[in-house]
Amino acid sequence: MKYCNNCKVNVVGNRKYCPLCQEAIKGDPTDEVFPTISFVYREHGLFFKIMLLASIVIATVSVAFNILFPQRGAWSLFVLGGLGSVWASLITAINKRNNIPKNLVYQVMIISVITILWDLITGWRGWSITYVIPLACVFAIISMAIISKVRNLHVEDYILYIIIDGLFGIIPVIFILMGLVKSLFPSLLCIVTSIISLSTILIFEEQKLRAEIKRRLHM
Incomplete structure (x- = not known):
């Protein structure tokens, strides 16, 4: 010693x-x-360094070309916004990697906020609400269903999964009632996916859910 x-x-x-x-x-x-x-940023330090260098190169080259050809508009701002979106999504995914439901919620929130801002900046055509957000919710619901089976999530996670499914299914309904969508298909697809996913959990995990609710409510 x-x-x-x-x-x-x-x-x-x-x-x-x-x-x-x-x-x-x-x-x-x-x-x-x-x-x-173990720290994930240290374990994959080379990957993050390459990602950072690639982002700097893409951002620098884009701004330089935009300055050389200004007649095409400030398209480099969209490149910078895209790089920022990728990094925001990547950092969130890493920091919340041990909590999959929360990770998916944060990812959908980041995508929603970024696409709405882009839609507003480009003159608001409604594509963010009509297509991107409902399809992002569909992807999150399907991903959660697959991950829950692969990782054999506990009943507590299923309860949170039900809340998330319900939330993702309600969002398109609000958009439709407010008359914000230009095409019903993506929103209806999200609603149908949410209903099917919720029904599957309630039917096949009924006993586990009921036992967990009784345990939580001390019934």
């Missing part, structure tokens, strides 16, 4: 310097008593 002559304490692990006084310590190293914590 290593020993610090300045602090008169033993130091566990393979440290070169005392954690208290930062003086050099001597002795034989020992095994660490604390588990090694």
Whole structure:
């Protein structure tokens, strides 16, 4: 075990310097008593560095070409917005990777906000509400259904899944009632997918859900 002559304490692990006084310590190293914590940003550091470099190159080249050819409009702003969207979605997916339902909700929220802003900036044609948001909800519902079966999620996750399904199914209904959609197909597809998914859970997981609700309500 290593020993610090300045602090008169033993130091566990393979440290070169005392954690208290930062003086050099001597002795034989020992095994660490604390588990090694893995960080996804460190584990995939090369990937993130390549992504960052590629983003900088694309952004720089786009702005440079836009300055050289200004007659085509400020199209480089859309490139920068797209890169920002990719990074926002990627960081959210990583930070919420252990909570799949919350991750999907955040992803849909990010996509919805970004597409609505883009729709407003480009003169509001309604494509964000008519197509992108309903289809994003459909993708989230299907993804959650597949992931829940693959990972054998617990009943608690199923309850949260029901809430998410209901939320994704209500959003297109609100858009239709407010007369914001120009095509009914994407919204109806989202509503139908939500109803089928909810029905599947309620029919095949009825006993588990009922037992979990009784346990939570102390019935």
